[in-house]
Amino acid sequence: MKTSDQSAEIDLLRKKLRIMELEVEVYREMGGLAVKGSSRSALLSRLLEFALKAVDAGSGALYSVGEDGRLTPDAVKGTSGLKDKTLAAMAARSGKPRIRKGTGRQPSKDGGAVSSLAVPLVRKKEVSGVITASGQGREPFTESDLKVLSSLANHLNIIMERAELIASLDSRISQLSTLNNVGALLISSLDHNVVRHRAMEAITRLMRAETGSLLLLDRERGELYFEVALGEKGKKLKEVRLKVGEGIAGWVAKHCEPVVIPDVTKDKRFQGSFDKRSKFRTRNMVCVPVVIKGQVIGVLQAINRIGGQFSADDLGLFQLFSNQAAIALDNARLYEEIKDAFYATSSALAEAIEKRDPYTGGHTKRVLEYCMAIARQLKMSDEDIEVLRLSAVLHDIGKIGVEDRILRKEAPFDAAETKSMRMHPQFGAEILKHIPHLKDIMPGMLHHHERVDGLGYPDGLKDEAIPLTARIISVADAYDAMTSTRPYRKGLPPKDALAELKKWAGRQFDIKIVDAFMKAFKKGDIDRTARQRSSGRAASARNL
Secondary structure: OOOHHHHHHHHHHHHHHHHHHHHHHHHHHHHHHHHHOOOHHHHHHHHHHHHHHHOOOOEEEEEEEOOOOOEEEEEEEOOOOOOOHHHHHHHHHHOOOEEEOOOOOOOOOOOOOOOEEEEEEEEOOEEEEEEEEEOOOOOOOOHHHHHHHHHHHHHHHHHHHHHHHHHHHHHHHHHHHHHHHHHHHHOOOOOHHHHHHHHHHHHHHHOOEEEEEEEEEEOOOOEEEEEEEOOOOHHHHOOOEEEOOOHHHHHHHHHOOOEEEOOHHHOOOOOOHHHHHHOOOOOOEEEEEEEEOOEEEEEEEEEEEOOOOOOHHHHHHHHHHHHHHHHHHHHHHHHHHHHHHHHHHHHHHHHHHHOOOOOOOOHHHHHHHHHHHHHHHHOOOHHHHHHHHHHHHOOOHHHHHOOHHHHOOOOOOOHHHHHHHOOHHHHHHHHHOOOHHHOOOHHHHHOOOOOOEOOOOOOOOEHHHOOHHHHHHHHHHHHHHHHOOEOOEOOOOHHHHHHHHHHHEOOOEOHHHHHHHHHHHHHOOOOOOOOOOOOOOOOOHHHO
């Protein structure tokens, strides 16, 4: 027969066994949730359930403690879960567990439960949170219950630390992965506008910001202007200019120093006038200079962190991005300068060739204009338009190999002269084949005198076998030739030249290209003024 002492000892052992089983269950389930990266709210809610189960409580709360000592409830259970905040605050301030034993089964005068526990969660000697348990409707808590909850709190604290560490590592890996992808994205194009917009779109993803902006420096005027401003209010910001040193962005540009501002309203550098113009409310921001070869060329801003404030880690990440953006922008700038120089050189060469024939002045420029109008109607890609542009500029470069007596002849060509003139596409191909980077330009230049019926030159290509750029140049070139006056014939009025294009569409010219030209003409993209220069006979498309 068991004695009362034996029964008490057995009950104590059973209780200890139940607590041990509960601790094992906590590690098994909660550890798994932490590793799987479950949401913080789900993890904290489950932690609270285990804590209340350990002391047989129906209500309670799990609070986090901010830097200012304020308690924020992260998980709550039961109708009286938040009624012990005062006890929780006492535990947070002292760093020691607290117990309110109560004096019966009725609520206490302050509205709290008859009996309550509050146990602090301590990390690195700092209170990071508090767990409370309310025992209303049950026997008052004992010191034994307080020890049980305190012991379990240590396990819960370790699990929370593990979960936060894993979440932090996952976030860091995700950020670095995004940064790597952004780097590849930025160098995927040398187009200034593409690079800048991609940069800002990447910023909003990388920094988890509501919006972002890129301001570039106008050195001559000593001002920053919004090159890219995302969001609905971005257009209004494009009208705004900042003096260097003015506002937060101006200060960053002047001092070449990055800043993180948790509350812009408390920063003297912040200018609310920009928010008034755009009707956008700025709360916080991170702002860094964009530096190339030791010179500030602009400023990057990420504005309004979603779900919180920007941190020092965010600033470091943003600076890495700024460095990548600076390199991409500099590469795009250099590419633009090289491209502009190449276009200028090509145009100068084309003009030099035209000067050998005093009657074709401005021909290349007009053909280029017509080609661009056709390209817009066809909705060609930016890459294809660039190829067409250069092809149009250089389409007659082969005339450098044609004798002056033929180019400058003031009468129609005889058979031998026509044969010589028809060699100019091949002469051009011979010149360009020595420049590998112009391999995409050669087809348009070489075949712009082919005909869709196969009767053109130099290769007699038909229909789709003729490169698209060549078919476009053919129509533009023919229209300019028909409307231009020569010593031996008068240029056609635009309406007559259009009629000729329609007449020969499907035989000499691609029907869809002629159709695009007509649409461009109706929209006003083609010069409607006929160039009547001198008297002579009219030319037809057949004689080109």
